Amino acid sequence: MDQLKKTPLFDSYGKYGGKVIDFAGWALPVQFEGITQEHEAVRNAAGLFDVSHMGEVDVTGKDAFEFVQNLVANDVSVLTDNQVLYTPMCYADGGTVDDLLVYKFGEEHYYLVINAGNIDKDFDWMNANKGNLDVKLDNISSEVSQLAIQGPKAQMILQKLTDTDLDSVKFFHCDRNVMVSGVKCMVSRTGYTGEDGFEIYTDNKGVVKLWDDILAAGKEDGLKPIGLGARDTLRFEAALPLYGNELSAEVSPLEAGIGFFVKLGKDHFIGKDAMVKQKADGLKRKTVGFEMKERSIPRHGYEVYAGEEKIGVVTTGYAAPTVKKNIGLALIDAKYGDLGSQLSIKVRNKMVPAEVISKKFYTKNYSK
């Protein structure tokens, strides 16, 4: 564990029963009380996540808009100040570099939140695509800590610690100047669970106090600390993609099923031409939802078959805690991807029947 990177909260996990694992080179808690209990806490009350490992890149300069608009697949031009956008970032061939949040602070100031395992790769990619634009990129990942409070009681709990009316922070908007328990924060109504909630950005010093204070304030309401295990089951039930599972350099956002966030009508962005062609030719691969027809649990990496033919791979699968079904997402040959299509999942050398179902496993409870 010694060689692993640690967030400022590393020493706090033990106090709450956290079990630490190596996640992409980071020492992070996989669980506290237990994945199922934590998952249910977020669905029914609230949960607090340490997501300080996430990366942040500050983009400033006269050409900041032009730079970001060219870099990502979604349309940054629709953003007003303090609005947030989810978007894929692609290679020229349409493969995915990462998926990220774009915060607009002003015409000449954007803030990009990227995945922990991709920080160096992303920052290199951004720099390689600056061209002659007047833009300054700062990788401030190690200076920023982040918490997420998620669940139906998230707002009520967080409101106890701040004078800012959280109703004023709308879905996918942020307030850059919120005092939470005496600590200066940026708060956005965003998250990765399918529930209402907030992501809270602050410095490394403030986050330790914030973690303890928020947990104390929410204890009577059922707020629990949440590990990476439940973070993954929660985002999976909401069919939110995970880089490394649903998304990778070999998979375009169209194939991953997040084409909604790719605006092919934009003048230009990296990967546009490849994806325009992908769409015109018809997608060869598609990400589908499926349900096991027998008791086995599908897992990331299991092979998918149609009869004898191998047609793809399970990207994520679980015995889903809230949905209470053995379900998965799989990247498969598109011609087998229609609803009701019959598949087999290879589970420990046994072929287990499965059926393609809608990816809307769980209906998201966002406050919009």
Place this chain on the structure above:
Amino acid sequence: MKVLKELLYSNDHEWVKVDGDKAYIGITDFAQSSLGDVVFIELPEVDTELSKNDVFGAIESVKAASDMNIPVSGKVIEVNEELVDNPAAVNEDAYGNWMVAVELSDKTELEGLMNAEQYEELCSKEA
């Protein structure tokens, strides 16, 4: 962490309860606790012939699937079907819920297993 005096133990955190030529096999309290909530258990058919260390089944928590290896050779004579229907019972009582019973084909293999004291030492090292 509960360890029962009268049982034998394997390095893979299984317990073995010998009853004449028969042995009941399950996973230990340490194992259930490290796995977390058990949501699925797959067990072999009765009459399956197993050699020591063969995979005889699988146990899955929310997070991951793990193979179970048989700590002693033998033929499967009983399978705990109730556990297949209620896998969470392993979390409640790891020693009260055996997985399979085998007819031992080589009782000398039992000498390679650990007693309770040795097993406790293993657990303290791995904890």
